[in-house]
Amino acid sequence: MSSERSERVAAPPVPATARPAGAGYGLRRYLRQVTAEQRVYWRNGASAFFTFFLPILFLVFLGLFGRDRIVDGRPYADFFVPGMLGMAVVMTTFAGLAITLVIRRERGMLKRVRGTPLPPIVYLGALVTSTMIVLALETIVVLFLGDLAFGVPLPSHWYEVIALVALGAACFAGLGIAVTRFVPNAEGSSAVVNAIYLPVLFLSGAFFPVHGLPEFLQWFADALPLTHLLDAMRAVFIHGGIGRDELQGLLVVVLWGVGGAVVALRTFRWEPFGG
Amino acid sequence: MDPAIDVQGLRKSYGSFEAVRGISFEVARGEVFAILGPNGAGKTTTVEVLEGYRDADGGTIRVLGMDPATGGSAYRARIGIVLQASGVYPYMSVREAAELFAGWYPNPRPVAEVLEAVDLGEQASTRVRLLSGGQRRRLDVALALVGNPELLFLDEPTTGFDPGARRGAWEMIAGLAETGTTILLTTHYMDEAQALAHRVAVMRAGEIVALGPPATLGAGGRPQIRFELPGDADPHELAALAGGVIVATGDRLVLEVDEPTEPVHRLTGWALERGVTLERLEVVRPSLEDVYLALTAEDA
Numbered sequence A: 001m002s003s004e005r006s007e008r009v010a011a012p013p014v015p016a017t018a019r020p021a022g023a024g025y026g027l028r029r030y031l032r033q034v035t036a037e038q039r040v041y042w043r044n045g046a047s048a049f050f051t052f053f054l055p056i057l058f059l060v061f062l063g064l065f066g067r068d069r070i071v072d073g074r075p076y077a078d079f080f081v082p083g084m085l086g087m088a089v090v091m092t093t094f095a096g097l098a099i100t101l102v103i104r105r106e107r108g109m110l111k112r113v114r115g116t117p118l119p120p121i122v123y124l125g126a127l128v129t130s131t132m133i134v135l136a137l138e139t140i141v142v143l144f145l146g147d148l149a150f151g152v153p154l155p156s157h158w159y160e161v162i163a164l165v166a167l168g169a170a171c172f173a174g175l176g177i178a179v180t181r182f183v184p185n186a187e188g189s190s191a192v193v194n195a196i197y198l199p200v201l202f203l204s205g206a207f208f209p210v211h212g213l214p215e216f217l218q219w220f221a222d223a224l225p226l227t228h229l230l231d232a233m234r235a236v237f238i239h240g241g242i243g244r245d246e247l248q249g250l251l252v253v254v255l256w257g258v259g260g261a262v263v264a265l266r267t268f269r270w271e272p273f274g275g
Numbered sequence B: 001m002d003p004a005i006d007v008q009g010l011r012k013s014y015g016s017f018e019a020v021r022g023i024s025f026e027v028a029r030g031e032v033f034a035i036l037g038p039n040g041a042g043k044t045t046t047v048e049v050l051e052g053y054r055d056a057d058g059g060t061i062r063v064l065g066m067d068p069a070t071g072g073s074a075y076r077a078r079i080g081i082v083l084q085a086s087g088v089y090p091y092m093s094v095r096e097a098a099e100l101f102a103g104w105y106p107n108p109r110p111v112a113e114v115l116e117a118v119d120l121g122e123q124a125s126t127r128v129r130l131l132s133g134g135q136r137r138r139l140d141v142a143l144a145l146v147g148n149p150e151l152l153f154l155d156e157p158t159t160g161f162d163p164g165a166r167r168g169a170w171e172m173i174a175g176l177a178e179t180g181t182t183i184l185l186t187t188h189y190m191d192e193a194q195a196l197a198h199r200v201a202v203m204r205a206g207e208i209v210a211l212g213p214p215a216t217l218g219a220g221g222r223p224q225i226r227f228e229l230p231g232d233a234d235p236h237e238l239a240a241l242a243g244g245v246i247v248a249t250g251d252r253l254v255l256e257v258d259e260p261t262e263p264v265h266r267l268t269g270w271a272l273e274r275g276v277t278l279e280r281l282e283v284v285r286p287s288l289e290d291v292y293l294a295l296t297a298e299d300a
Helices: A003-010 A023-043 A045-065 A076-106 A109-114 A120-148 A158-182 A189-203 A215-223 A225-239 A244-267 B043-051 B072-076 B094-102 B111-117 B133-145 B163-178 B190-196 B214-219 B235-242 B261-274 B288-296
Strands: B005-014 B017-027 B032-036 B058-063 B079-082 B151-155 B182-187 B199-204 B207-212 B224-228 B245-248 B252-256 B282-284
Touching: A023 A045, A023 A120, A023 B094, A045 A076, A045 A120, A076 A109, A076 A120, A076 A158, A076 A189, A076 A225, A109 A120, A120 A158, A158 A189, A158 A225, A158 A244, A189 A215, A189 A225, A215 A225, A225 A244, B005 B043, B017 B043, B017 B058, B017 B199, B017 B207, B032 B043, B032 B190, B043 B058, B043 B151, B043 B182, B079 B133, B094 B111, B094 B133, B111 B133, B111 B163, B133 B151, B133 B163, B163 B182, B163 B190, B182 B190, B190 B288, B199 B214, B199 B288, B207 B214, B207 B288, B224 B261, B235 B245, B235 B252, B235 B261
Parallel strands: B032 B182, B032 B199, B079 B151, B151 B182
Antiparallel strands: B005 B017, B005 B058, B199 B207, B224 B252, B224 B282, B245 B252
């Protein structure tokens, strides 16, 4: 061993012993992570437009196009305002999370994070929290626009709307994370995710009623979680609250959510598929 | 003091493909150790086991006294990783990204100092997506350093660099080594290993085929006498005369010998007796590059 080597050994780097501890540290780290996610979300204009502004834009278009129209014996606005809340849930949580995670995975960002001391649950938890903040803002905008521009007042049981948005968000966040396993590259991520949720939005009746569907499509629509989430949402807006039928329908939402969470937990990958 | 890295009999297979076939090596604290080899030799698999990304199929692995497979956050707080390709939040500035990473470690280095060390001080406010390829690579290094690691992994740190950028990266890595950081780097550039590493392990097909300081690896090659075979001379007769081993024949005979003085005298004596010349006669000692190519050449 050379004298040069001995010198190197004599001056080792400072070992990592000064470890900040305590619940305060964990909470601060989590909040800092949420802040970082919020920052990158709003700075990426294309993605913010897609997940935040698009449902609002649809709301405005449907409002202008459907002015004075009657659907199921009621103003069309009573139908599409809850529908656009459902679209907001699907776009932010399902589409937004899935595309973001696939891109980060394929760019190697997730693998890089796995090589740091940051616990994976904090990283993913902060991303999901940030997504929920976006959805909360979007919900407020949709509800206000619905009231002020399209004459759909906030229901008396508004807390049921909040609860339904939260339930839908939990279900579709799980499904959004689960679907990343089946999207092998970043280039195709938008296409694959669009191909999934666009038919779902139509079949579940986010834009217009679907009781005119052929029987097999009707059966398919009844198996989708968004159908039942929207039924419950409209019950709150139109009938002032959720009844027994809607509660049974929400079981379908819960089942999809649990299924999505199980698949997500079992199959989530931190490393790119492509090389 | 314990070695920084102690690997004994590391094995790793993907399906039926044996990526790493029972390799052993140690890296001392403060040492710069290079794993040199062609693509597919098992370098990255080896490093990813040490980084904790993959579980080994066999062998004992201790890094900084811990088992990377079970060390968890406590282990990852003590190492820095530069992957072959690693993305960073494109919509953050360089400083924001470095501060975010710094916040993940128990005792980080000052962000400004680290950015200065990788020569990104002037780009601190630039969005990551606007950086050049070389600048991003330097940011990767900054993010690996900001946690104040005891051990730094660099997986092919200069692949795809132009010569100027490589030279700059070498200076930066040499600077890190001087501060006492242990560095394990992989490369398929022989000159990179030679310029940076105290010791080199040459890998081929999942095995270490040579290990030692770069100078001794190069000296392992024996001198060669090369000349054009005159007329109808018998190469075997000349090899026996020179006491050497035939490396190549054809138009040009290449003989490997222990020490060239006497063999050259015998060969030139033989030529003078017959009144012929040994065209393009030369005595060469193989470069480290020749040794590397010979070590890593696929068996035909």
